Amino acid sequence: MSYQVPGASARAGITFDRLGATLSTLTLIALVLLPVVTLQPNRILPGEGVELEQLARYPTFMLFLGLLILTLTGVTVVSRHWIRLGLATLTLLALVVATGSIASPLLDNRGAFARLALGSGFWAIGLLLGLMMTDAVVKMGLSARWRLVIVTVCLGAIVSVLSSGLWDHLSLMLEYRNQERFWAQGGRHLLLAFGSVLPALLIGVPLGIGCHRSAALRTFMIPLLSLLQTIPSLAMFGLLMIPLTLLTQAFPVLNELGIRGIGAAPAVLALFLYSLLPIVSNTAAGFDGLNPAVIDAARGMGMNARQRLWQVQLPLALPVMLSGLRIVVTMNIGLVAVAGLIGGGGYGTYIFQGLGQTATDLVLLGTLPTIVLAFVAALVIDTLIEFSRKERG
Incomplete structure (x- = not known):
């Protein structure tokens, strides 16, 4: 004030x-x-x-x-x-x-x-x-x-x-120079964070539309997805490691494809499950908030159900749906750091290595880029939400 x-x-x-x-x-x-x-x-x-x-x-x-x-x-x-x-x-x-x-x-x-x-x-x-x-x-x-x-x-x-070398004598930059795979780990971090988003969108958006149209489906689906959100990330990774290990033992071809009990597979699967609730609930909320008069006007113009969905309902509900995507992306970028504990890779690898070696700057080397990535991703999606609202207006 x-x-x-x-x-x-x-x-x-x-x-x-x-x-x-x-x-x-x-x-x-x-x-x-x-x-x-x-x-x-x-x-x-x-x-x-x-x-x-x-x-x-x-x-x-x-x-x-x-x-x-x-x-x-x-x-x-x-x-x-x-x-x-x-x-x-x-x-x-x-x-x-x-x-x-x-x-x-x-x-x-x-x-x-x-x-x-x-x-x-x-x-x-x-x-x-x-x-x-x-x-x-x-x-x-x-x-x-x-x-x-x-x-x-x-x-x-x-x-x-x-890049100018001004920080070269600081401990944090010395740790950076000792990590030859820093940028590769950054790519791995983004791949894990966004690798679960696409399947979550492909499944979550139709589920959200279904929850909007069916009260029975909403009553069943939202509490189930909310229950998944209450499981701590480490517990979720641990729960997924067992069935994935048994699955690869039963079907060795999966092991050749990179699907194992540890590593990227349980991380991506866990992030996928965590991503469903924000996407489903925000999609349903976006469709719930549509003005019925607009839908009736589209119907009066001769649009069929598919045309109303793609040309009217989805564009109008997009800002709310993008808000759910914002939650998912920032949450996933943070949770990928925890996946470093099960060999998932990413910047979490440096965090847990630093904790094991009591090397504070190595912990920071993993923590700082994770925070920056989440912050920038949130701003990018905020910009997309802003543009979608202008288009809607």
């Missing part, structure tokens, strides 16, 4: 924003109390946080601090949200650049195995800056398309910094 400062000119755009002040206060607390970077003796042992006073000796970090103070002031008292968005974005990029530039001098004379890791202060400040950007975007009322553009530009800028 924002309040106009008494006596301030409206043209000056000065306000007091409570949320901005809260985020600014939390950012300052994180900066002072939490280490932005930590020096570790090796990749496993915990390190010691580098004092803020020591970091302030470096020009790039001083530039970041100056932008941070300017941003915290802006999100607290400036009413023009595009200024807040720009300041928060620049400060986030400055944080990325500053942490990379100080790595090499901090590691001088520390030994061959010493590492500089991103500390809790880095992640806390990055998260709070992201919240400031989100707050500005929401208050500006930007469309999903423009939100996707902003995220793409920010990710592109960060990738450019990483």
Whole structure:
């Protein structure tokens, strides 16, 4: 909530924003109390946080601090949200650049195995800056398309910094360089996440239409699919491993096709089962919300049942159906990480390897791209929903 400062000119755009002040206060607390970077003796042992006073000796970090103070002031008292968005974005990029530039001098004379890791202060400040950007975007009322553009530009800028070699001395990038199959695992992650979506759509959409038309089918199907959602993912993978193993033993040809009790098969099957409820329920809800007068008008124009379905009902119900797809895609991208525990591959492999080796940065190497993939996928589908609503209007 924002309040106009008494006596301030409206043209000056000065306000007091409570949320901005809260985020600014939390950012300052994180900066002072939490280490932005930590020096570790090796990749496993915990390190010691580098004092803020020591970091302030470096020009790039001083530039970041100056932008941070300017941003915290802006999100607290400036009413023009595009200024807040720009300041928060620049400060986030400055944080990325500053942490990379100080790595090499901090590691001088520390030994061959010493590492500089991103500390809790880095992640806390990055998260709070992201919240400031989100707050500005929401208050500006930007469309999903423009939100996707902003995220793409920010990710592109960060990738450019990483590609430049500025982060090469940080522990996270050292872990990345040690993983030769990182991008292959990314492709595997997407293949598992989306490989279950197509069959779920082919089965779930007709089931959703059937639930719209038949109360008896809805009464049976929705509770059954809801029951499947209550099964924890690890338990679901375990339950599917047994019948798949027995099936491959009975039909060895399945083993040659890659269908086994562990690996991709139980992961894709479990994700397929989890995907059905959002698709079925949102399809049914989309058809339930159609205006009967529109259907009657289509019937009056001489359209048969198939024409009404493809030319009227499906286009009008599409935004609600896409909302269900959004749930499925983001859920699947996250659940694929758990499939790494049963040999499914994907970024979950790094998460569980890191946990087993107590290597925090290896865990982050699997966690961060999973979060980014889910976030970008959600924005892409939000954009599709926006376009479908415009077409509907």
